[in-house]
Amino acid sequence: MCKKMMHYKRYQHWSKKEDVFVVCVDEELNSGYNCKRAKPKLFYLLFLSFISFSFIFLYSFSSEEAGLVPKTDINSCSSVSNGTICCERSSIRSDVCVMKGDVRTDSASSRITLYRNNGHSDYVLRDPDENDEVLQHEKIRPYTRKWEKNVMDTIDELDLVVKGKHYGVRHKCDVEHDVPAVFFSTGGYTGNLYHEFNDGLLPLYITSQQFNKKVVFVILEYHNWWIMKYANVLSHLTEYPIIDFSGDKRTHCFPEAIVGLRIHDELTVDPSLMGNNKTIRDFRDLLDRAYWPRIRGLIQDEECEARMNKEKLILSPSSESKMVTTEEKKHLKKPKVVIISRNDSRAIMNEDSLVKMIEDIGFRVEVLRPQRTTELARIYRVLNSSDVMIGVHGAAMTHFLFMRPGSVFIQIIPLGTDWAAGTYYGEPAVKLGLKYIGYKILPKESSLYDEYDKNDPVLMDPNSVNDRGWEFTKRIYLDRQNVRLNLGRFRKRLLRAYYHSVANENERLRRQSQ
């Protein structure tokens, strides 16, 4: 009998009642092509509306040159002296504060206190109950979207204070830790895959990988489902239990605390800011190690089931069975395309014909419809074994992170979404080492072509529409636009992808035979 791998928790049972609050953005759009302004300004616009799955979507406008990428090494607090708080506030994306020494939490008052040995208050002989002298005070919301006030307002603010040693008497440690803590929030836009990686996991990796798992994560706006969903990944970043800051009223003591997460750029890791030259590929390697045990379990289950089916076949032998397996073997040698499919808006209307055409070229095809509850290890398994990923611009494009470097990512770009498609997915994919092909659709390939006059700016000049404001972008281009691919035109990209995949495979075989 097959032994099922049951020790991996599922996270399908997310509480529907839990206020998984903003699930934002499929993507973010700026107001058009005018992003190369000399003095770029930063805009944000919060927009809430319920779409399918009762997600709330939020889009923000930002400018390409808004300076979201730190230009200098911002880890200026790495040598903070004992007994002080050092805050890095120069990045437009996030603040980070470092506290070293005798650090103690007090979740009831949203406070983290650093008790200083040689504070001058030690000389003042006053009743500590009356005197609560604060030697240094900083405030911080540990979330990586500092420039978006509306979402930052939903993140708990922490008070970081330094006090003289003797005040610590009243706050005895309930739990003593001998490794540093990293404080961050899983609120904000958590619930949307792009944000979970861009604003959560990648910054967490950037901030904590240096500790080699000798670090404790303390989470604000803690969600159980998030812990479950990313358990495999988290266990490769920390070997300690994760603390729910507001749910755990005990006083936790640490020798050091990093409050807030460092972030580099969209969905990437900048090695020049890492100290140890880690790159986005190192992050992907970590994902590979994290998902491997679960995937191995799935493979073992399938092999076992296949063996049992074979035994059945032997009992009732059929002349066809052998032919099928050789056909199957031939099939498995073909390079594989995965279509990430959406069906609410930005769907591919002629998906069936597309699949047929891709098969005719010589690929295998798998259509993947990721749901919020789809286990990421399963999606990783499919993409890690594929040669080409195709999808229409949207948050699900974040899955390009699961593709092997050297493989192909074709992003279909609906009208009015060029900038976001390139900035949030195209450019980061290139940094991971993927071959990126952006397929910008023609007006005729848009469902909007049936609704508007051929000369309407909606079709002819999307920038002018985007310039009118974000509501227009959202209502016209994002929520109601589907794509009817011109297969003849799209085929050229597929052929490029095919030759690239075949060349990759030949190169792999050549190296293997050496």
Ligand SMILES: *[C@@H]1O[C@H](CO)[C@@H](O)[C@H](O)[C@H]1NC(C)=O
């Ligand atoms: C830093 O301060 C803490 C508490 O005051 C003390 O226990 C620790 O030994 C100090 N560490 C160093 C390196 O001075």
Ligand SMILES: *[C@@H]1O[C@H](CO)[C@@H](O)[C@H](O)[C@H]1NC(C)=O
């Ligand atoms: C990081 O890369 C740069 C440039 O390739 C190299 O000069 C430097 O020595 C590397 N640092 C480490 C720690 O590997």
Ligand SMILES: *[C@@H]1O[C@H](CO)[C@@H](O)[C@H](O)[C@H]1NC(C)=O
């Ligand atoms: C991903 O694919 C590579 C190359 O085929 C393989 O070595 C690796 O084990 C795969 N990772 C997982 C988690 O299955």
Ligand SMILES: *[C@@H]1O[C@H](CO)[C@@H](O)[C@H](O)[C@H]1NC(C)=O
């Ligand atoms: C989209 O797909 C999901 C899952 O396959 C299905 O439950 C849902 O009804 C579909 N929605 C539409 C509008 O087709």
